[in-house]
Each structure stands twice: as C-alpha cells, then as structure tokens.
Amino acid sequence: MTQPSSVTGARADLLRERSGLALARNTARGALRIIETLGVVGRQGLGWALGDRDALPERLRATFESLGATYIKLGQFIASSPSLFPEEYVEAFQKCLDRTPPLSFHYIRGVVEEELGGSLEQHFQWVDPRPLASASIAQVHAARLHNGAEVVIKVQRPGVRNVLLTDFNFLYFSARVIESLAPGLSRSALSGVIEELQAGMMEECDFLQEARNLEQFNDFLAQTGNRAVVAPRPIRSHTTTRVLTMERLHGMPITDLGALREYTDDPAGVLITALNTWFSSLMLCDFFHADLHAGNLMVLEDGRVGFIDFGMVGRIRREAWEGMSSFLEAIGNGDVQTMARSMVMVGMTREEVDVDALARDITALQERLTRVDPSSLVQADRNDREVNRLLMDLVRIGEDHGIRFPREFALLLKQFLYFDRYVQALAPELDLFNDQRVDMFGALEQIPTEDS
Template sequence: MERSLSAVLFVPVVVVTVLAFAAIIRRLLGVRVGLVRTLLAAVLAMLVTAPILSAFAPSDPATVGGGEAFLLGTASLLVAAVLAMASLVVLEVLLPTGSLPGPVEAWRDARRRVERTRRYSTIVRIVLRHGLGRFLRGRSQPGPTSAAARRRLARSLRAALDEGGVTFVKIGQLLSTRRDLLPVEFADELTALQDRATPVPWAEIEAVLTAELGRPFDEVFRRIDRDPLAAASVAQVHAAQLVDGTEVVVKVQRPGITRVVERDLDILLRLGGMLEERTTWGRAFGVRGLASGFAAALREELDFTVERDNLRAMAAALAGSPEHGVRVPTAYPAISSERVLVMDRLPGTPLGAAAPVLARFDERRRAEIAAGLLDCMLDQILVHGVFHVDLHPGNLLLDDDGSLGLLDLGSVGRIDPVTRTAIGSLLLAVGRGDSVAVTDALLQLLDRPGDVDERELQRVVGALIVRYAAPGSTVGVAAVSALLNTFTAHGLGVPPPVAAVFRAVTTLEGTLALVHPEFDLVGQARASAGRRIAGTLTPGNLRDTLEQELSTILPMLRGLPRRIDRIGDAIEHGRLRFAVRLFADDQDRRLVTGLLHQVLLTVIGATAGLMATLLLGIDGGPRVSTGVALFPLLGYGLLVVSVVLVLRVLVTVFRRD
C-alpha cells in the first residue's frame, strides 16, 4: 500500500519540485529566460541536489540535529540553484535565446524544409526537362550565337517558367518588359506569359465559384463560358452574363495557388537575403528589398478585394480626364470575394494581339493613342498618386475607336503629395536641361547616405541629360537604366514607391512601342509634365496655393511674439536652458551599450581570474569528496570562466568585420 502511494505521488512531487526550482531560478536571475531552458536547468538542479547534500553532510548522519539538517538542506538547494543558473548563463553565451527555435517552431520549420526541398527538386526537374540544365552548373556558359538559337532557348525558358507556376510566371512577366536587358527574342517570347498561361480545367474553376459564392453559380449567372477568355499567372477570366442580362467577366483565382506562392516566395526571399549578404552586386542593388517588394506585390494580387478597391480608386482618377480615352471596368462587390471578382466586360482586343486593329489607324492616330496613354499615366502619377504599375500589352484592351481599357489592377502604386511634387520637378528640370535642379529633385526622391558627392552627381546627371534628353531621343528605357546605375554608383537607395514609378515607366515604354514604334517617350513626358507644371501656375491655382500656405503659417506667426517674449524673459533672469536628449539615435545607443558590455566582460573576467588564483592558493577548507576540496574546485571553475570571458573580449577587439 505504501509503495503504491509513493508511486502515485512521485510524479506530482517531481513536477512541483521542478516548477519550484524554475520559479526560483527565474526570480534570482532577474531576466526572462525561455521556458524550456528554465525547466532543463530546474531538472539539473533537482538532480544535483542529493549529491551536493551528501557531500556537505557528515559521514555519520546520526550526529546531525534538526537545525543542522535544515541548514544543510537549504545550502544544498541554494548551491543547486546557483549551478542551474550558471548553466543557464553558459547556455546563453553558447546559444543565445532565439538562436534555436522552440519545439513548435522546430516542427514547423522542419515541415517547411521538407516542402522547400521538394520544391527545389521540382524546379530542377523542370529546368532539366526543358534543356536548361547547363545553366545550373555555376560556370559561365556561352550564349546562343544566332537568332534561331536564341528563339529556341527563349521558348524553353518560357515553357519552364510557365510550368514552374505563378511566381516564376510573374518573374517572366517582369523580364519581358526589360528589353534593355534581354535580347528581343526573349522579350517577345516571354510576352506570351502575360495572357496565355496554361488554363485550369473547368471542374476546378466551378468548385472555386461555388465555394466563394456560397450557392450554385447558375443562380448568379445566366450563362458562363467554360473556355477562358484569358489565362494569366494568378487567375483566369471567363465571359459570363448575369441573370439580368448584363455582360460581365468573372476573374477566378487558380485553386491552391496561395500555398504554392508562399512556398516559392519563401525560396525567393531566402535567395535574395543570401545574395545580398554574399555578393557585392546584391548589396548594391538591395536584392533583399527587391525580393520583399516583389513578394508584397504578389501577395496583394492574390487578394481580389484589393483589386476591387483599386478599380474604384482608378475609376475616380480617370473620371477627371475623360479626354484620354482610357477607362476601367466596374466591379460588382456583392458577388465578389477574395478569390472571385466580377466586373463589367469592356469591349476591345488585348493590345498584344491588336495588330489588325492598329493597322486600320494612320500614324497620326496611333501617335494620339500613345500620347493619350502616356498622359493618362502621368495624370495617375503626378495628380492622383494612384497608378497602374504593370501596363504591359496583356493588361490593355484596344477598342475599334482607339479607346483603351485598363485591366488587372491587383497591384497599383501609391505615392504621397511630396513625392509627386518632386517627380514633377524632376521632369520639369529635365525639360530645361538643368542638372543642378535634376540632382536636387533626385535627392528629394531617393534615400541618400550620409555623404554624397553632389558635385560629381551633378556632372553625371548632366551627361545623362545631354545624352538621353536631347530633342528626338527615343531611348526611354535605356535612360531609366542609366539613371538607376547612377543611383547605385553613388550609394543612393530607391524607395519602393519611387521604384514602382520607374517600373511603370519601363513597362509602359514597351507597350507604347507596340502602338507607335517611333514614339518619343522622353520628349512627350517632358512636354506633358511641362504643361502640368505650367497649369499649376495660373492665377487661380497660385491664389489657392497662397491661401493654403497662409492658413498654415498664420498660426505660427500669431504665436511667434509670445515665444520671443518668453525667450527674452528667460535670458534676462538667467533661466534659459537647452534640453538635449543624449543617445537619441539607435546607433549611438548600440555603440555605447556594446562598449559597456565589453568593459563589464573585461572586469568580470579579471575579477574571476583573481578570485581563481586566491582560491587555488588556499589549503584546507570543506571537501566535496574524499579526494576533492571545494575551494580548488571553485578556483578551477572561476579560472575557466575568466579565460572564456577574456577570450570573448579579445576576439571582439581583433575581429575585422
């Protein structure tokens, strides 16, 4: 009976003892330590308590009184707690908190590693299947030497990207707009990824529709075509008719795409971080930031409620300039969701396949269409601050009358009024050929480092203006690329909203070339920006601006005399003080904290070494066992601590980052 009772009470007693030790250790350390580490230290303390007590106790337990037993037990518990605390400190030095994931995080990380490994193997198989394996060897490979060979390689690349899934399709779409970087055969072939991705079977689309609508789709639509109008990387579009006869299009997200995208983005973000850490060009281009921006934009495209709201914002922006002949469809929020978007069906042909329609227009009319599209984009950027960042030919519809329709507003750019003003000043300064004003506008737009050679930057920008902004220049994308290279060379960072503007311009250049091959992007943008700046200088606009500025300045002017009087009174009576906040900058705080840590480690290491020397020189004292004395044991332990701390300080002093 007693044995069974002891067995029943053993586990609760052990649990209570471990929890008590854990509470004591956390309280004595005064620093919050991870629960798993604390429990391990408490288990260690419980295990060593009995050996420590037996070492402290006399050889004959019968001679120990009640008070002595209590003191010996308390001393044993305290020594065990100190040893557990020391083990926690050593563990914190070797493996700081957060360096290892917890059990749940470790399990999730292991699952993600398995999924990444499977995805890596899938990608490698796709690359090998399409004959691109030689580019994985890590060595420079000779490129194709003929146009036919380039076309074959471009077709293989397009097929591999298409099979790789939505993330790689989006990367291909971005590459298709960079005709300054890729041969024309690659840019033309990758353009097919913009609206001709592999369609999803109708059965899967029907399942998504039913799940998102919450009812059979035939209760909402009188008719819906099972063959898609277009199959893009994120979704595919089907023509349909509402029960009231309204012609609409239904944009349905590809089933299971979210999990695939998150897995690919995880790989992409890891690759971006690795490239930025290990390569000079990765740090110069900010690859991690570019990958993060791409990931954020792609995640935004996966939520169709974002596109629904973007359609409303863009429709409001375009309503102010109907003369450009650009419109967007109207969404139906009541029957739309995160994965389904129902919109009006705009008439027209995708611009990428609208060559027969363009052939019916003369050169003057095509120039007007291109200029209207450019003016519309500049209105979005300079006036409204909301603009389409991906105007490739697949996202534009051309009607028979020459009007244009914007599609796929899943990702739009937004810029604040200050940035819009700086962009307008930049274009106006480029039009005047003023390199000083262009440099000033660029420094307002970009993230500048602490030291910038503005004079050298002005010279480089002046050379670019002479080369690319001369009348009749038609090298818009090359100018943007040269400007970005200039930013990189001078250590200037491009904020994401400004980078979106550059991306929109480079994408639009290729689209405008389809409408009018000889279209002067730089000249037209310069002239259009000049008209907008001149429009803001009318008497009415100047009066409004003056009223706004006065309404802001007048409260400050009314309070200025009182402030001056207070300052004068404080000076007269000797009460003038200056409040300066020390270490307001994070870098200053980190520097001082690091120095204090190094000083403390040095002092503690030296003190531990001195105490170790003293303890090792003491004869006698209490004994841990028959052949081991307590003082030498503590001395050797402190000597190890001293050596470790001094070595930590020395490695920090001599290390060169």
C-alpha cells in the first residue's frame, strides 16, 4: 500500500536530519584530527628547534609514525617510490613501521558481532584472543569455523576510514597550496600523487574489495591450471567491509632456509614456481601483487607456494610491460644497449636521450647485481634495503639522463629484484635467464592483440 505523502516527507526529513548529524559529527572529528596533526607536527618541530637535530628525513619519518595509519602508509609509499622522492627520504622511510599497540579483544568481538550480526560464538567455534598481527589499518586473529575450517579474521581498526578521509583532504589542500606558491612543483603532480594514494588506501579499507582480489587471483590460478600456488580464499558469509574472514595458510616465509628444506627438496623449483606465477599474473590477471617481501611469500607445509596480503596491488598497460620485459631480458643477456633503449621506452622524457652514455652508466650498476653477500639476503630488513638501493641507483641513472619513470616501473622492478635476491640466497645455482623452466615472457605472448 502506498504511504501518505506526509509520512514519506517525514521519513525524508528524518534521513536528512540523520545525514546532517553524521556530517556534523564527521566535521567535528575532522577538526579534532587536524588539531591533533598540527599538535604532533608542532611538538616534533619544537624538539628539532630545541636541539634534537636528527636528520630531517628521520625526523619526518618519526612524525609520520606518530600520526598513525594515513602517514605510515604515506611513508611506505615514499619508501617504495624512488622514482618520485629523493634518495635520503626513500632510505629513511624504509624503517617506517606499520606496527601498532594491539586492540582489546573486547573491541574485536564488538566489531565482528556488529558487522556479522549475532554473537561471536554463533559464527565461530573458536577465536584466539591474542592477535597474530596488529597494524595501522587492521588487526588479525586466528579462528575456527563451526565446520572445523581454520581461518584468520582481519578486523578494521576504529575510525580508520574517517581518519584517512580527513588526513588526505588536509594533505590534498596543503599540496594544492604548495603548488600554487611554487609553480615549479606542479610538474611533480604532488596533489595527483596524493589523490592516487588516497584512492588506493580507501580501497584497502574496503575488505569486500580485498575479498574480490583474492577471488580473482584464485580464479587466475584455476584458469591457468596452477596447482602449485595458492592464495587464501575469503569466506563470504563471514566478510563485510570491515571484517575479512579468509582461509588460513600454514607455512613459513620463503626465506626461512630450514622450513624450505623441510618442506621441499627443490628450493629452486619453489622459486621458479613463484616467479612464473607472478610474471603470468602481470597479463592474465587484472592486477599483480606489488609487495612480495619475504613475509608475503610463503612455502606451505605441503610444498606449495602461498601468496598472501593483497593490500598493495598494481596494474600495468601492455605497452609498459613490453618495455619492461625487454629491459629484463636485456639484463639476462648482458645487453646494456637494449637495457638503455628499454628504459627510454618505459620512462617519460621530453629530451633526446644519449643511449650510448646511458648504457655506459648502466654497465657499472649491472656489475653490482652479481656482487651481493648471499648470507645477508635471508634477513628481511637487509634484503629490503639492498633491493631498494639497487632500485634507487637505477632510477637515479635514468633521471641523470632526463628519464622519469612511472611508479609502476619501480613496483615491477622491485618485485623482480626481490626474486633475484631470493635466488642468490636460496638457490645460487639457478640462472633466472637461462634456465628453461623459467618463463618470464611467455605470458605476453598469450595476450591477444586488438587485431586478433
């Protein structure tokens, strides 16, 4: 039956009132957050002025860690983007820690019950009150479903989404002011970088999107007949925007030599499986895993490879991958001229590049790729620093010749360098470029062109 217009109008007024109250609350929280931000920045600045004169990049990193989720993620973005930020800042932010004090289990229970409806016991047979991990955006707990399946629950921290929105709006406004005061900075598209990062982080706060990413990656594995690799499967009935329940994988980081030897007698084969899967995903999946540090690449108890944590993913155009594949193939062949030409193809430049001069500079860096202490590479922190040092050196060489690389190039190359480090540490006899089991570029050949 149709409701009287007066009732409909009253309901609309109530909705508008609720919307206004929500807006007022969010505005008030936003104002408090900006005051908090200015207070932290002021205290750090005062400490520096009073004589606590550590290096500016280190001071900025400490400030970011004090400000929480948004700035920690921004710091990690800086650390993974040597094509956009100065070397000293990239190095300083390698130490940006995404670890926060754990939330009480009372809060975890409340969020899960609010999101899923009913009591915690209705949905789970058991939940470990001790967190497996506690980071700036979410906290993770081990659990068991009533059917006996072992899972992990990822629960969003309180108010994260509103804090991100407030922080990024403040950063965007500040960037636009800076760009207007210093027109030369507008070429660096600082406000554009902030917008891009905001979109990525807001997506990371949507656990339904992360669930879709997991499903798409598992679909990619199924469609390619890949049974040697696995990613957690989300439990849709127990997943919302703020709670993600997914299959629990049991294993160890791929750099754990003891576990690797216990779970498999072919470490090189494990690495080849992971590498081929990642390269194939560049073209056959809608995205690629963009954070393959040792904690996110596992060897499971049954010898399979586990890809976990799809919080940072990237996408690449076919043209960019063609240039990148040519670059990597040239590394394997020791062809510095092709490496130089590929860098020009991938990068963005308005200048005429002297390919011969670029090739000479690359030669010195190429020699460093084979002079790494393998014993240091199984230590995650040292491995990350080594990878980023090589990456920064390559980017600097490009910039010296007028080439500016898109962030996707840095993300792609960083993952490849991770694999190169893993090979040197775990299977030094493996030749990535000449072993017939390695198929770096086969995925590209499987992609139909627009004419086909």
